[in-house]
Amino acid sequence: MAKYTPMMEQYLGIKEQYKDCILLYRLGDFYEMFFEDALIASRVLEIALTGRDCGQEERAPMCGVPHHAVNNYIPKLIENGYKVAICEQVEDPATAKGIVKRDVVRVVTPGTVIEQSMLDEKTNNYLCCIYIAEGFGISYVDVSTGDLYVTENISLSDYAVNSNKRYELLNGEINKVNPSEIISNKLTGDEIIDSRISITDILKFTEYKNIILNHFNVVSLDSFGISDNINAIISLGMLIDYLNQTQKTSLEHINKLHFYNTGEYLHLDSSTRKNLELIETIRGKKGQGTLYHVLDNTMTAMGGRKLKKWIEEPLKNITNINNRLDSVEELFNNVMASNNIKEYLKNVYDIERLISRIVYGNCNGRDLVALKQSVSNLPDLKTEISELKSKMFSNICDNFDTLRDIYDIIDKSIVDEPPISIKEGGIIKRNYNVELDEIIEISINGKNWISQLQNEEREKTGIKNLKIGYTKVFGYYLEVTKSYLKSVPDNYIRKQTLANCERYVTPELKEMEAKILNADEQVMKLEYDLFLEVRQYIKSQVTKIQETAHNIAIIDVLNSLAIAAVKNDYTRPVMNNNGYMNIVDGRHPVIERIIKNELFVPNDTYIDNKEHRMSIITGPNMAGKSTYMRQVALIALLAHIGSFVPAKSAEICILDKIFTRVGASDDLSQGQSTFMVEMSEVSNILNNATENSLLILDEIGRGTSTYDGLSIAWSVVEYITKKIKAKTLFATHYHELSELESKLKSVKNYRILIKETDDKIIFLRKITEGSVDRSYGIQVANLAGLPEEVVFRAKEILKQLGESDITKPFAKNKKERVSDKFQVSMFAENPIVSNNEEYKDFAEIIKNIDVNNLTPIKALTLLNDIIEKAKHI
Secondary structure, three states: OOOOOHHHHHHHHHHHHOOOEEEEEEEOOEEEEEHHHHHHHHHHHOOOOEEEOOOOOOOEEEEEEEHHHHHHOHHHHHHOOOEEEEEEEOOOOOOOOOOOOEEEEEEEOOOOOOOHHHOOOOOOOOEEEEEEOOOEEEEEEEOOOOEEEEEEEOOHHHOOOOHHHOOHHHHHHHHHHOOOEEEEOOOOOOOOOOOOEEEOOOOOHHHHHHHHHHHHOOOOOHHHOOOOOHHHHHHHHHHHHHHHHHHOOOOOOOOOOEEOOHHHEOEEOHHHHHHOOOOEOOOOOEOOOOHHHHHOOOOOHHHHHHHHHHHHOOEOOHHHHHHHHHHHHHHHOOHHHHHHHHHHHHOOOOHHHHHHHHHHOOOOHHHHHHHHHHHOOHHHHHHHHHOOOOHHHHHHHHOOOOOHHHHHHHHHHEOOOOOOOOOOOOOEOOOOOHHHHHHHHHHHHHHHHHHHHHHHHHHHHOOOOOEEEEEOOOEEEEEEEHHHHHHOOOOOEEEEEOOOEEEEEOHHHHHHHHHHHHHHHHHHHHHHHHHHHHHHHHHHOHHHHHHHHHHHHHHHHHHHHHHHHHHHOOEOOEEEOOOOEEEEEEOOOOHHHHOOOOOOOOEEEEEOOOOOOEEEEEOOOOOOHHHHHHHHHHHHHHHHHOOOEOOOEEEEEOOOEEEEEEOOOOEHHHOEOHHHHHHHHHHHHHHHOOOOEEEEEEOOOOOOOHHHHHHHHHHHHHHHHHHHOOEEEEEEOOHHHHHHHHHOOOEEEEEEEEEEEOOEEEEEEEEEEOOOOOOOHHHHHHHHOOOHHHHHHHHHHHHHHHHHOOOHHHOOOOOOOHHHHOOOOOOOOOOOOOOOHHHHHHHHHHHOOOHHHOOHHHHHHHHHHHHHHHHOO
8 A cells, every 4th residue: 555645644643643633734824634624624614625645546635724814713613512733833844854843732622712712701711620439529720711620529429318419519510610621530420411521531649649739830739728639639630631731831820729618609500590590591592681691790801700700609608798798888889989990990901811822822912012001000990999998999909919010011012003923023112122223223224225226226327217126036126117128227137027117136236135134034033032021021920910810800890799789779688697588679680670661560578497488479370470589589699699689678698509490391312301300300409408598499290280299299398398497489379288378387378469350360560478279370371362262262161170179189168178188298109198988989980981982972971970979979
């Protein structure tokens, strides 16, 4: 078999090391792709597929993209799930012996993107690493900002009684982080399918420990607080090792480790984050309709990312919460200071990502100017916050570096409007470097000499339109049109003939050309070297710059929360450790912003850990039960963030977890029906909630038959009130559950007020004590626009069903209720137990009905017989 060409041999050798990547192989001004990579890339990037001789009988499939436009193409490959290995020439082609040496200088993966064009400016782009053993370690990093976090759980089995839910805490962390890419030693959960996960082999514990020590250049892990945390160390070591393999640079901006305990934050599982629409709506859309959108008045990308992190990680420490609230309140009461801060921050670029590009060596002159412009606002910003007295602002002010040295070096060295390229000159200011100024002077003088020579030659020869031009191919030349060719002197040497003119050179001109071009080349090289010196100095100050960026982000978030409070008429919550919440005129922060033509109706909420632990809420669909319950959860969450809340007043107790079970849908990928999803979510809540948790439960049991659903809902209420004792809002159409108020002293009934007129209903959206015994489903269906014929027929059927009293076992008008005659136990396999022989006979009659062979007439006759039989039981 014929051998491959030397170039293709080189390509195949490099590709062998990066089998899981699309290899961008640098050839001149293009990145080329071959074989399978070319077939994939041509389809994904929609570029032409060609071929190249490779030494074989068949040409190798090939496609390519221009090197200067590669950042327009890489995102498309990443978005389609591919990793990209960038292979560059690593030696000068002019001095290379044989084929130019090439090597991969970086692997771009979804979690290691740093290019601004490929990132959402107000969203972190996390790479996550999971190590799963008896417990788990989880670490994650945003390479574009340098933020690095790690935590661990020693035993997954300790977290939940139900073994199927052992991974709920881990999955909750993953959902909170929402990484773009995950590496793991195995799949999470019960073999959960997640397209972001790549399985990797692992090294020994000591190897990972040494990787961490080498990265941070320390001799011990004690200063990070993780020396005894084996799972955390392995996870972090795996993460850094992966970065070393893919990024192939020092990563000096990843210099600070945040080790945290998951117990520091209010726990929100994945369903709760989704149902409360914190960062994305349930339909997966960002922007309007989310809590983040309501709160986001940040001026900087850094502040936007920090605000999202605060929303995702509500605090549990009452002192830290109150410190945030003190700062928000100070700005809330000082609109002038708030406006000034907003103006200063408006001109601050994304310092975190700028410094990351500087460390990577990917920045240009414009990035440095953006950094300078950002830093120019910091002295005024510091002066403004120095007037504020709250603890957080005082601490920030004490540690706020205005980065004057960074401003000075960029201001002195880099021109105000630098070119994009850093290798072609025009980037360094005059008077910054004496040697550079001298060389530039030579170049300028030479060009002036050229201009003077042109005038002299015109006079000497009488050729009025003679001009001196320049091309990269021929250098400087004298151009004479054909009408003046007879006037050309003998010392002109013909260089090039064109259609309308001739081009000449003289020894004198070539001598000056050499001096000018040599000077220009020296200028470009020296400017590039000087730029690298400036960049290196800024890089050496990375930790200081990151600390300032961190402080700017906090200032921005606190001010954003203050602006939201003023704009939306929020009030400061009063936090307590006494286990109660008392909300007066609470409102839903998102819904009230969306409603255009009607005023949002506020509602009160009181719930404690004694006689008001459980609120059972009844009322029609669309009346506002779900909105009310979610607004309570959001108000509690906002308070834990350190934000003001939409209410006239609010006293909020410290919670450990918020769970929501609102709506459900089929999970076909896991083979689960709507009801199975619902029961799985309820199972998770019952297994993991505590007496300090807030539970939002909506329509438990609606996914199955009436009796099954009611029995499950009844049992769940009993279990929560007797065993868990969590603070609970429980919305239901099973109005029979209102009987529990008289049986369980911690249960209180509430209903949504409506107004009935002419068999129609008007939603008043007001919560009051009491319960309803109707669901008003037909009226709601009428409001939804069902055909009149359908609505009319439904009313007829409802009347017939009401007369037949088929819901007798739970009917309120029955003298002897089922809840009195038959004890419903949360421990019974069948919640409805009968010892009555007549009921057993009745059950046999129903059991033997052949439903498949009943005609409508026979069914109605049989139903009438059953009704008559039931009346005598």
